[in-house]
Amino acid sequence: MPGLFQRLFSPRWRHKDPAVRAQAASHLSSDELDTLRQLAQDDSPQVRQAALSRVQELDPLFQWHRQSPSEESFQRLVDLLGGRVSPSPDLETRLAKVEELEDFALVDALISHSDNQALRLAALARIEDENRLIHHASDNGITAVRHAAAERVTSPEGLTLLVKQARRDKQVARLARERLARLRADAEQQAREGNEREHLLETLETHANRPWEPTFEARLKHWIKSWETLTSSADKEQRARFDAAVARCRQRVAEHEHQSREIERIKREKSEAQATREGILEALSQALRIVGEAQRLTPEIMQALQGKWRLQEERWQDVSDRYGVSESFQQRYLALDQQAQSIWQAWERLQVEAPALRKGLDQNEPLQPALDRLAWPDALPPTELVLDAQRQATANQRYASAQNAAKVEDHWSEEEIGSHLEALTQELDQGRYRPASQLHRRIRQHLESSGQSLPSTHEQVYKQQTARLAELRDWRGFAAAPKREALLANIEALAETRDQPDAERHRRHQQLIRDWRQLGDAAATRDLAQRFRAASDALHAQLAEWEAELDSREQDNLASRKALCEQLEALLANPSEAADPDGLRRVRDAAQEQWDHHWPIPKRQAAATGRHYARLRRQLQTLIDERAGDVANRKRELVEQARQLADDAAPASQRAEQAKALQQRWRDLGRAPKGIEQTLWHQFRNHCDTIFAARDTVRGEQQARQQQRFDDMQALLDRLDAWQPESGRERHVLDAALAEAQRLIPLPRSRRSDGMEKRWQGIVHAREVTLDRLALVEEAKQWPDYRAFLRQAIVGELDTAQLDGDVRLAFETRQAQHQSQSPEYAEESLQRCLVQLALLAGDSIPTELEPLRLEVQVARLNDGLGRPPTPPEELEQTLLRLLAIAPLSLETWERYEPAFDSVMRRLGRSGHHRDSETVDIV
Secondary structure, eight states, X not given: OHHHHHHHXXXXXGOSSHHHHHHHHHTSOTTOHHHHHHHHTOSOHHHHHHHHHTOOOHHHHHHHHHHSOOHHHHHHHHHHHHTOSSSOOOHHHXXXXXXXXXXXXXXXXXXXXXXXXXXXXXXXXXXXXXXXXHHHHHHOSOHHHHHHHHHTOOSHHHHHHHHHHOOSOHHHHHHHHHHHHHHHHHHHHHHHHHHHHHHHXXXXXXXXXXXXXXTHHHHHXXXXXXXXXXXXXOOHXXXXXXXXXXXHHHHHHHXXXXXXXXXXXXXXXXXXXXXXXXXXXXXXXXXXXXXXXXXXXXXXXXXXXXXXXXXXXXXXXXXXXXXXXXXXHHHHHHHHHHHHHHHHHHHHHHHHHHXXXXXXXXXXXXXXXXXXXXXOOTTSOOOHHHHHHHHHHHHHHHHHHHHHHHHHOSSOOHHHHHHHHHHHHHHHHTTOHHHHHHHHHHHHHHHHHHOOOOOHHHHHHHXXXXXXXHHHHHHHHHHHHHHHHHHHHHHHHHHHOOOSOHHHHXXXXXXXXXXXXXXXXXXXXXXXXXXXXXXXXXXXXXXXXXXXXXXXXXXHHHHHHHHHHHHHHHHHHSXXXXXXXXXXXHHHHXXXXXXXXXXXXXXXXXXXXXXXXXXXXXXXXXXXXXXXXXXXXXXXXXXXXXXXXXXXXSOHHHHHHHHHHHHHHHHHHOOOXXXXXXXXXXXXXXXXXXXXXXXXXXXXXXXXXXXXXXXXXXXXXXXXXXXXXXXXXXHHHHHHHHHHXXXXXXXXXSHHHHHHHHHHHHHHHHXXXXXXXXXXXXXXXXXXXHHHHHHHHHHTOOOGGGOOHHHHHHHHHHHHHTTTSOHHHHHXXXXXXXXXXXXXHTOXXXXXXXXXXXXXXXXXXXXXXXXXXXXHHHHHHHHHHHHTOOSOOHHHHHHHXXXXXXXXXXXXXXXXXOOSOBOOOO
């Protein structure tokens, strides 16, 4: 009863009969979604179709299809979305749903079966797979859809396939062929552009390592413009290569421009140096002319000459160090220096003879011996002292001549008296008191001694000049008296004041003495002279200790300067042949530093010592110039050798090593004059740059070849690693890879090459093991043939004439052993073969055969002393020994045959393996 009531009152869509459920489902309302969802998941396709046909909403259908997909739900979605049933959702709703679809099978169905072209195109937009696009472009029923799908096929392979499949639409095929032709043309164009880019890059890279030529920059600009037309499809590596090559070329251009500017600068500096040398020589000549044109030579003129000469000498030395000096300029400079030396030597002799000249003038003593020792040059203007001495000597000579004439006649002639009076007038006109006084005294003494009276005209002149001499004497005293009083007051005040440093008091004391002496005897009195001398003595007493210390320091400095001069003389007397100009320049600069350090020195020896040092310094500079000229000549030879080496056809590495040796010799030679050094260095460096650029090019090519070898080896590794052999007969692939590796090995030593070698060995070993395993399996699968041959041989039905190779040889050996061996030995040999096969298969050995394990293992080791056989070779050798065993009965073989079958079955299944199964022997 409960079952009857349940059947009577339960809904019909729950009936056991699928037909009843389907009929009930077809009468359900579209709002009964829960019931329809249950029926949509029913086991009966008929029920599912009837239930889904009542659903009009898309969202529930999508949800049910995702939860429980079925053919009926898929078809209902296609019908509703494609508008194939009525009623269907509006087009906008269906388009919105299509844009959200993720089920590409549903998308494909909509593209093929939708009722609306826009819907098909919207669904087609959801497809990215080119194979599906080709399918729709070939088989879709709407032309616009086929064309839209064909437009989205872009790859050459897809277009080629589309040309073959688009038979129903010739326009699609034509469009595909045209696009494929364009792609091929574009590919060919890109290939041509790629070749052009590669050629252009190689040209630029080669151009960057070439020496400079006039068209270097123009070619670079042309190639850059050519590159700009080819950059559309250039990859990053090519762009990087182009940028690097252009950067190197522009660097070469910049280096050439810099070198050109340096050459122009050197030429300009050489021109300026020549103008400077001309200016120095002109300045020295002007200084000598100033001295020669002066009326009187004074200490101020000599100090000015010395200052100008020292300044121009330093400038000359600097120019010589920088640019060297030509022979003509050197001769002109030495001639001017010789004139200056004669002036300074005369001045030095004057300083020595000055006391004798003053004494002779004051005491009216003979002056001619001192003048002879002085040997004052005629072209050099005299000083006041020299002029007075010369006039006094001339007057004395005239007086002596007059005395000699007086011995004959004690009277002067009117001409002689007139000449003496005329000389007296000239001296008074020029204001020279001392020679005028001496000449007047000589005339007066002659008149008094001879008693001669003067004529009236000469007497009147004599009286006038006597009055003028007295007036000049009075004026000298009037002008000198205040100066003497002021000098006396200053020296007395200096003696009383002791708050100033001793050095300052000594300087002022010496200056006051010089000013007092310059006044001569004008306004001189005994009292003033005594007071001045007393004050001077007091100052000397006060500064005695300091002056003694100063004298000692001056003497030490003088000794040091003399020792320095002696060292320079020794150096110049025996200059070392190995001394380079730089070393001599260091000696010169160090000597100047020591000379300046050892100061002050006694004034009397200062001039002579200074001239001696200046002469030695000029000789040292001449030696430096000579050595620098020799260095310049040797470096010119090195430049020529470098040029020849740059043009040589020897290997680049060898030329680079020789260039390094030339560079070392360049450094060892020292430095030529600066201007010449820079010019030669630029030439030498350019040749060396050419040599090293060629070496770098060769190294770059070697590195490129090495990199190519690395890349080829890496590709070989990847190819061999990806290769998985499927048969033992594929060993030729491994042999070919080994031959190719033998061509690439050895690789340059590096961490990468070590890693590649280890990986190569591992991959080769793994593939050899795999090939051996596959060959072992293939060899083991031939066991049925071996077993059949053995059984036929045992029963005597085997025809050995049909056999060949090692099998035939094994059976011939079996026939030879048939009479010589016993059945027990044959069974033991059979057991050994079984044990060896079990060891080869990695299986456990039966207990009754365990004693043979050691014997078989020893035999395997002995067989492998030379080259151990591979597992396939060992299996083949074992099977051939098995065929050669005799005499062997059929009964004995049948007892062991299952064990052999088991072992060979294992070998034929997986090669080497181990398990817990044992070999059963019946």
